[in-house]
Amino acid sequence: MESQKGLRIKTVEMRGIVKTFPGVLANDNVDIDVHAGEVLALLGENGAGKTTLMKVLYGLYRPDKGQIFINGEPVSISSPRDAIDLGIGMVHQHFMLVPSLTVTENVVLGLKSPRAPLLDLESAAKRINELACKYNLAVDPYAPVWQLSVGEQQRVEIIKALYRGAELLIMDEPTAVLTPQEADELIRIMRGMADSGQAIILITHKLNEVMAVSDRVTVLRHGKVVDTVLTKDANVKLLAQMMVGRDIPQTLRTGEASSGKPVLVLENIWANSDKGHPALRGLSLEVREGEILGIAGVSGNGQRELAQVIAGLRKVSSGSIRLKDKDVTNTTPAEMIKAGLGYIPEDRIVDGIVGSFSVEENLILKDHHKPPFSRGIFLQKDAISKFAEEMVDTYDIRTPTTDTQASHLSGGNIQRLILARDMSRHPICLLSCYPSRGLDIAATEYVRKKLLGVRAEGCAIILISEDLEEILNLSDRVAVLYEGQIDKVADVDDVTLEEMGFLMAGGKPTESDVSEIRKEVTTEA
Numbered sequence: 419m420e421s422q423k424g425l426r427i428k429t430v431e432m433r434g435i436v437k438t439f440p441g442v443l444a445n446d447n448v449d450i451d452v453h454a455g456e457v458l459a460l461l462g463e464n465g466a467g468k469t470t471l472m473k474v475l476y477g478l479y480r481p482d483k484g485q486i487f488i489n490g491e492p493v494s495i496s497s498p499r500d501a502i503d504l505g506i507g508m509v510h511q512h513f514m515l516v517p518s519l520t521v522t523e524n525v526v527l528g529l530k531s532p533r534a535p536l537l538d539l540e541s542a543a544k545r546i547n548e549l550a551c552k553y554n555l556a557v558d559p560y561a562p563v564w565q566l567s568v569g570e571q572q573r574v575e576i577i578k579a580l581y582r583g584a585e586l587l588i589m590d591e592p593t594a595v596l597t598p599q600e601a602d603e604l605i606r607i608m609r610g611m612a613d614s615g616q617a618i619i620l621i622t623h624k625l626n627e628v629m630a631v632s633d634r635v636t637v638l639r640h641g642k643v644v645d646t647v648l649t650k651d652a653n654v655k656l657l658a659q660m661m662v663g664r665d666i667p668q669t670l671r672t673g674e675a676s677s678g679k680p681v682l683v684l685e686n687i688w689a690n691s692d693k694g695h696p697a698l699r700g701l702s703l704e705v706r707e708g709e710i711l712g713i714a715g716v717s718g719n720g721q722r723e724l725a726q727v728i729a730g731l732r733k734v735s736s737g738s739i740r741l742k743d744k745d746v747t748n749t750t751p752a753e754m755i756k757a758g759l760g761y762i763p764e765d766r767i768v769d770g771i772v773g774s775f776s777v778e779e780n781l782i783l784k785d786h787h788k789p790p791f792s793r794g795i796f797l798q799k800d801a802i803s804k805f806a807e808e809m810v811d812t813y814d815i816r817t818p819t820t821d822t823q824a825s826h827l828s829g830g831n832i833q834r835l836i837l838a839r840d841m842s843r844h845p846i847c848l849l850s851c852y853p854s855r856g857l858d859i860a861a862t863e864y865v866r867k868k869l870l871g872v873r874a875e876g877c878a879i880i881l882i883s884e885d886l887e888e889i890l891n892l893s894d895r896v897a898v899l900y901e902g903q904i905d906k907v908a909d910v911d912d913v914t915l916e917e918m919g920f921l922m923a924g925g926k927p928t929e930s931d932v933s934e935i936r937k938e939v940t941t942e943a
Contacts, residue, residue: 427505427585427617428454428489430475435484437470439826441818444470445481446641452586457608457618459628459649461661462638463858464830465816468621471638472588475619476508477501499528507584509575509592512767512829517564521557522546525578542581549580553607565692567718576604586617593627605631623858625654637661662860671710671870671892671910678707681878682728682847687737689727697723698734699902705847710869710879711907712893714886716922720902721882722764725851728880729761730754742846755784760845762836764852764882766829770836773825777817778806780824781839813838814864830861837868847878854888866892886915900924 430452437445444467452458460468473479475486477495486493488504495501501508515524522543531537543559550557555573563571572592579587589608593601601624608618608631622628628635628649635652637644637660644660683704691697697720705711715721726732728739730751739747741757749757763769771780782791782802790801806820813834817827824832833853840848850869854862869892873879883889889896890910897907898921905921 426489429487430506430586430617431487431490432471432475433485433487435471435474435486436482437467437474437479438482441822442826443641445474448484448638448641448643450636450643450646452617452619454585454617455612455615456633457612457620457631459632459635460619460621460638461623461625461628461635461657463661464623464861465828466638466661466858467641468638469590469828472508472590472619472621475501476506476588502582502584505583505585506588507579507582507586508588508590509579510590513571513575515563515571515574518562520560520562521566521574521577522559524563524574525559525581529582545581546577549577553577553580553604561693567722570718584616586619587611588619588621590621591623592620593622593624601627623862625657625859628657629654639663658859661858671873671894678709678876678878680704680706681742682880683738683740684728685738685740687727687734687739689723689732689734691723697902698727701737701899701902701904703897703904703907705878705880707878708873708876709894710873710881710892712881712883712889712896712910713899713904714883714889714896714918714922715899717884719899721851721899723902724899725764725849725882728754728849729759729763758846760840760843760848760877762833762840762848762850762853764855766832766836767825771824771832773823775824776821777810777815777824777827777835778802778820780835781806781809781820784839784843809835809838809842813868830857833857833861833865837865841868841872844875845872845877847880848872849880849882851882852884853881854883854885886918889918890915898922 432448432450435445435448448467448471450458450460450471460472462468470479474481475495477497477500480496486495493504495504498508516527519527522539525546526539526542532541546559549555553576555577557566557570557573557577563574566574576592593604605627608620612618612633620627620632629652632649634646635649635657636646637657639661685702687698687701688696689698701720701724703711713721713724723732727734730746730749730753733748737747738745741754741759744757746754746757767773772783782805785791786797791798791805803820809815810817810820815834815838816831824835827835853865853869857865866888869879869881881889881893893910895907896910896913896918897904898918900921901924
């Protein structure tokens with residue numbers, strides 16, 4: 419049943435899909451369809467059921483009820499292998515990679531070698547390089563995945579799907595870890611793929627991406643379809659209202675920049691990457707009481723290493739780190755926590771929670787050994803449960819019970835759990851890495867309000883993000899990290915989005931460049 423363009427898939431339909439988990443109705447009688455040659459955007463808040471629905475289509479979950487049709491014929495998809503054989507590929511939001519294997523080994527994992535029983539990794543690596551060049555997804559085919567940044571791991575996931583030649587490509591938050599330039603390029607790639615006859619389902623919380631690339635939009639709320647609309651008939655405000663059922667005001671920094679004392683001071687820090695190369699090269703910065711210092715940069719320029727150095731997860735080869743006048747250079751994560759550091763990690767699934775632990779167990783991870791949560795060697799169940807209930811209520815963590823396994827929560831609710839755990843400890847310094855990555859519009863604004871609330875209480879905050887608008891809206895001062903160095907730190911009112919983009923690309927604008935940029939911005943405004 420091939421189309422004129424040689425694609426097997428013309429139409430995919432999901433009818434009456436129901437999927438439940440203990441205490442959660444994830445998909446409630448959902449109907450959607452997607453056609454060859456179009457991009458269907460799937461919108462909804464975290465926990466609305468979007469990823470669950472797509473995991474049903476990809477064979478990772480079996481639906482409790484409902485049927486899937488391809489070109490009008492019913493099909494049974496019991497595993498990802500079935501989906502791949504039918505021409506369905508998926509790029510996951512949370513990576514499905516084996517850290518100890520190389521990029522090439524991950525890409526070919528599960529595929530039959532053309533030289534069976536021998537592997538042909540050389541040919542596979544060559545094909546990966548071709549895809550990487552074609553789609554601007556630079557990655558080393560021979561690098562172990564554990565050495566890659568989150569952004570590079572996302573590229574591997576995209577290459578995995580492209581390598582298998584998917585005719586229907588499900589993309590779950592594919593630009594969540596990409597720079598604005600890379601996201602724009604991926605949007606062009608998706609549009610080109612659709613124009614050539616392929617079908618794409620795009621799960622994203624970025625409404626501007628929906629408007630830029632999709633043909634139709636299906637909105638889910640609480641596991642049900644709200645509506646499906648043509649993108650040309652919609653706008654950002656309408657889609658946001660459909661997602662959350664109300665208007666979402668934008669969160670912005672208010673008040674003057676802090677003149678408080680320095681809380682965290684890094685002086686001339688040098689540190690190596692996992693590959694043994696210098697990742698931080700003579701980096702110096704300080705963050706003060708009651709301010710947010712925003713650090714922007716293209717993925718792979720030292721953000722991961724900087725966060726790990728501050729958190730005590732990576733040793734420095736030279737330089738010093740001081741937290742509230744205490745030398746904490748090369749100390750342990752436990753000592754950093756004890757000294758008053760809060761940490762919202764880049765990868766909330768891997769580094770933020772213990773997935774097999776319950777919500778309440780995750781909420782006390784950093785204080786389980788102290789009263790009121792323990793007495794001697796015994797945990798105090800009543801005190802733990804009371805605290806967990808308070809955090810669930812205060813931070814609006816949507817979970818059936820506090821005994822629910824943390825891995826069953828949506829990304830947004832896992833982020834709220836991490837915020838609740840670290841902010842409730844009243845840290846003197848909070849290291850926040852990509853806090854709104856992969857979150858819907860409502861969850862994003864919630865996280866940003868919480869950050870500003872902690873700032874108002876006098877906490878010093880380091881905000882590492884690739885979202886330039888987030889940096890400019892929340893930060894008091896900003897810096898751009900490029901190849902492990904920070905050229906300068908400036909007040910947020912003294913820089914523009916365009917200037918920061920220039921610095922992120924490695925440029926050092928002259929005074930005339932800055933004047934010209936600001937002149938253009940003023941003219942456009």
